[in-house]
Amino acid sequence: MLLRSTAPHASKIAPRRPDRSATFRKSFNPRVSRTRAEASADGSLERRELLAGAATSLVSIAAFPRVARADEPATTLTQVYNDEEDKYSLAVPSDWERALGDTSPNPQSTRKVIAFYPPGQPEINVNVVATALGADYPKMGSFGSPDEFAYGVAAGMTRPKPRQGPKQFSYVVDAKNAGDRYVIEYTVERPEENFYQHLLSAVGIGYNGRVNRLFTLTAVCPEDRYAEMEPMFRKIFATFETPSTLYP
Numbered sequence: 001m002l003l004r005s006t007a008p009h010a011s012k013i014a015p016r017r018p019d020r021s022a023t024f025r026k027s028f029n030p031r032v033s034r035t036r037a038e039a040s041a042d043g044s045l046e047r048r049e050l051l052a053g054a055a056t057s058l059v060s061i062a063a064f065p066r067v068a069r070a071d072e073p074a075t076t077l078t079q080v081y082n083d084e085e086d087k088y089s090l091a092v093p094s095d096w097e098r099a100l101g102d103t104s105p106n107p108q109s110t111r112k113v114i115a116f117y118p119p120g121q122p123e124i125n126v127n128v129v130a131t132a133l134g135a136d137y138p139k140m141g142s143f144g145s146p147d148e149f150a151y152g153v154a155a156g157m158t159r160p161k162p163r164q165g166p167k168q169f170s171y172v173v174d175a176k177n178a179g180d181r182y183v184i185e186y187t188v189e190r191p192e193e194n195f196y197q198h199l200l201s202a203v204g205i206g207y208n209g210r211v212n213r214l215f216t217l218t219a220v221c222p223e224d225r226y227a228e229m230e231p232m233f234r235k236i237f238a239t240f241e242t243p244s245t246l247y248p
Contacts, residue, residue: 078091078092078093078094078239079091079092079093079094079096080239081098081114081116083114083128083130085208086112086130086206086208086213086215086243087206087208087209087242087243088128088130088206088215088240088241088242088243089239089240089241090126090128090217090236090239090240090241091236091239092116092126092236093118093232095118095119096116096117096118096119097116097117097118097119097122098114098115098116099114099115099116099117099122100112100113100114101113101114101115112129112130113127113128113129114127114128115127115128123220123221123222124220124221124222124225124229125219125220126217126218126219126220126233126236127217127218127220128215128216128217128218128240129214129215129216129218130208130213130214130215130216131213131214131216132211132212132213132214133205133211133212133213133214134212135212135247137205137212137214138205138212138245138246138247139180139205139245139247140177140180140181140182140203140204140205143182146175146176146177146182146183146184147172147175149175149182149184149203150172150174150175150182150184150186151172151175153170153184153186153201154170154171154172154186155170156170157169157170157186157188158170166190166191166192166193166195167190167191167192168188168189168190169188169189169190169191170186170187170188170189171186171187171189172184172185172186173185173186173187173198178202180204180205180245181202181203181204182201182202182203182204183200183201183202183203184200184201184203185198185199185200185201186199186201187199187223196222196223196224197220197221197222197223198220198221198222198223198226199218199219199220199221200218200219200230200233200237201216201217201218201219202216202217202237202240203215203216203217204242205245206242206243206244206245207243207244207245207246208243209243212245212246212247213242215242217236217237217240219233219236219237221233
């Protein structure tokens, strides 16, 4: 399948952010962020849906069923989560809460999300989205380069002239290839609501024994807390393990 890059168009509305030093007001909207990228020029619904799986939707994780956490010794620094169905794992601080949800109201949705967050602070979270992939997407390169992928993600988050609701803008901070994954960093802003989020995502493909999945680990944080939380996010990202792809 021939995929056309979204980067030339996306760069006009989702440019690489030149400066990370600006100070922003904290957002008090406890939401988990998702991307919705533009489709390729042929209007491919499949490509749009796959790129939408690169992060979670702008829905409150408070709506997700909270999972009771077993008591752990005070000396335990992390809790390890192993997904038996999709064969991935990661470790988070032992006191972080867990919530399960779905990014689609369709009960047959193939996209699942799990989020972890500090007690009482759902606006700061890490979440994993697993999306089913077809044979047309055997490697991350099927989505284009890291920059093309990142600009597609940011373009899907940008709404300069929404039919309803506030204007929203997204800016790419960084995009790179990290082994068999893409690591992208970007921001989402709604100035009218004083809403400024910073996101870091690691995206890769793996085979869970039944189908290939697009695995996306995303850290979400208010912009003015990101410098404080980034070391923890990076530590969590280092523990993220996914199965190998069906198509090496």
